[in-house]
Amino acid sequence: MSLPEFFLLAFSASWLVVTLVLLSGWTRMPVFRPAKRKPSLPLTVIIPVRNEEEGLPDLLADLDRQTYRHFEVIVADDQSTDRTPDLVRAFAAHATYPLTLLRLTDDPGTSPKKRAISQAIRRAAHDWIVTTDGDCRVGEHWLETLAGYQEQTGAALVAGPVTFLDRGTPADRLQIVEFASLVGTAMVSLFLGNPNMCNGANFSYSRKVFEAVNGFAGNENLASGDDEFLLHKIAAQFPVAFVKSREALVKTGAHASLWSFYQQRRRWASKWKHYNDWKIPALAIYVFCVHAALLLGIAGWVYGSVPGAVLLASLGLKWLGEWAFIGSVLAFFGQRKSIPWIGAVQVLYPFYVCFFGLAAQGSGYSWKGRKLR
Structure with missing residues (x-):
């Protein structure tokens, strides 16, 4: 040979x-089974957006249908040029939960998404922060599952699973498979005590812990990494966990073009050299x-x-x-x-x-x- x-x-x-x-x-990673006692952890849901008029109304409606009611929502708008701010204001008039539109201020040297999350955290009414994206869809038990899992485990950070919406096209199915390999690897790696990946579309943590590790300081200028760099900073000092639950699953839209797929994956891949x-x-x-x-x-x-x-x-x-x-x-x-x-x-x-x-x-x-x- x-x-x-x-x-x-x-x-x-x-x-x-x-x-x-x-x-x-x-196989060994346990599926989360909620306790009979309902959780009581108050949550602040932060949604960083820029030009999300197409998908954001569906997400806001999903949040309106949550079985869990101890939460507020802050939509952090990064200078949208479409109808996103108007849609948020209109929805806030009849939302069953507190909904705030936060127009971001300039913060030179900080990437847009990290700027959005940092400024929203400063406005948050509650300690436990949940982040997702404006083009996502969530099930009615999403927040109840995250809150219940945190209360049962005491984790300082809880990551959740993410998959793509399936419109039945070959492009969607290919992306669903590729993304499942990444998310599954992230879940198992964290379960085995070697966290390496997570996704900001389903991410939650304590504001006190965020402040204790100095937030995004050290990588605030990078376009990506609002999730993974923070995961590693928190995991070095505090307990972290990945919830394995279908009720905690967040779905987002697959890329409609090769160009958008290329830009995202290139941005993701660029992070490795900065760890x-x-x-x-x-x-x-x-x-x-x-x-x-x-x-x-x-x-x-x-x-x-x-x-x-x-x-x-x-x-x-x-x-x-x-x-x-x-x-x-x-x-x-x-x-x-x-x-x-x-x-x-x-x-x-x-x-x-x-x-x-x-x-x-x-x-x-x-x-x-x-x-x-």
Whole structure:
């Protein structure tokens, strides 16, 4: 066996071990069962928005239907140029919960979303903060589940699961599968005591803890990371948790264009080089190497330097655990219709990882009509 063949098989075998560990963790991670006693934790829901006239009314209506009533909502508007502020004011006139429109002030050197959250936290009436995005949809038990989980666990930060809305298109199904792999990995990693990812669309924490770790200080200028950098800062000093519950699931719209998908994933990928914890960049490099080795193996097979049997063995090792893990996550999220699309994502994923791994080395992103860095 040549050295390239050995590395190809070794990377694929190691990936199988990783995915089986994730599958084992996912199976052992308990599903949250709420106590009979209703929670009483008061919440402040913060929704950073910019030009969200299309999706925000649905989210505000979802909040109107919550079974939990101990909450207020602050919509932090970042200079929207559409009807977003007017829609919030109109909804506030008949909302069954306190709804405040906060027009943001300039804060040079701070990224828009972090500015929105920081300014809204200063206006919050309650200590426990919940953040989501203006294009999300939530179930009627969402806030009750988050409040109940925090009261039962005493965690200083609670992350929740996120998936995409399924409109039945191939693009939606592919994105649902890809995103499930990320969210499932985030949930299991935190459960196993090694938090690495979360999503600001379903994120909650104590304001006192936010202030204790000095909020977003240290990465406030970065366009992304309002969730993950804060997770790592809080996890270093306080208990954190990820709630595994269908009632806590938040759904958001899949990207309608390749350009918007590209901009978001490039922004996400760019965060890895800014972490102080060496394990996070090391993990990113490992993931890149696994998929780069597979692409090199395919190229070697095309040019006759890698036997087909070796390539097939590598693909089998890599795909076996992936399919089992991602399929389990999708089933739990109620996305069974996307399970048949796992194979297509597995074929595309090595190209995806290597492309964004290299693209993230540049700077500058487009978000909500703005150029950010």
